[in-house]
Amino acid sequence: MLRLPFVGGYDWPLALRMIGAHAVPGAERLEPDGHTYSRVLTVGTATTAVTVRPERHTILAQLEGPGDGVAQRVAHWLDLKLDPAAQISRFADDPTLGPLVHERPGLRRIGYPEAFEAVVSTVLGQQVSLAAARTFAGRLVAAYGSDAPLGLRAFPRPEQLATGAESGLRSTIGITGARARTVQAVAELFTETGDWPVPVPESDWAARSAQLLALPGIGPWTLAYLRMRLFGDPDAVPVGDLVLRRALGVPKDRDVGPVMQRWRPDRAYATFQLWASTAW
Secondary structure (H helix, E strand, O other): OEEEEOOOOOOHHHHHHHHHHHOOEOOEEEOOOOOOEEEEEEEOOEEEEEEEEEEOOEEEEEEEOOOOOHHHHHHHHOOOOOOHHHHHHHHOOOOOHHHHHHHOOOOOOOOOOOHHHHHHHHHHOOOOOHHHHHHHHHHHHHHHOEEOHHHOEEOOOHHHHOOOOHHHHHHHHOOOHHHHHHHHHHHHHHHHHOOOOOOOOHHHHHHHHHHHHOOOOOOHHHHHHHHHHHHOOOOOOOOOOHHHHHHHOOOOHHHHHHHHHHHOOOHHHHHHHHHHHHHO
């Protein structure tokens, strides 16, 4: 059992809604009591199932498997280092964000605890609904994943989806040929580089960004989304996101940047508040 502290309030029901909206069937599970969440983490070659729940000013993480490196992954995933009071003070008088931070003072920027899973899941979610993205990821895990503790499945390893997997990905998951080629290209990249630390160190952001943008089918929106949720970039903003644009009430993607300029360097937090105001 790990006890991971956090500062200030934590809106756990909101966090579970955020996580659940993207949860991969078979690999993640919201427990019936509604207060605990379980998923699989792979650190190096070790597979661990982790179940998280809040207790006072800590997150309790029950582990089934090795614990090396898990605390850092969970802290990033659940944004345990954020000081919500500082964000509330920062945005309290803003005409757009002020009402939102007071309505959801315990909001956290939910991240990704697995790098390869983050990139593949984001690719599968391009230009489709959240429900469709979860369906695609669930099929991927069912077909290519492996058994893990708690009856869950581990996300596939990169080498399982690398060279030669395109036709199988297309038919098994039900995605287009172009999307399958992108998934395969991501797998080939991670096969070459090995797994990435989570969160991605800031010193590696430029190099990792360039590697991702060099892959077919990965553009600015995908990169910004990953910089926000995987890298931990506090100022990343996924221009091109329909929900974000609607929350801002602007007609064109090109209008998003100018409107959010005044929220730098905390535009990722602002994005999560805007998402929460309409989607969760």
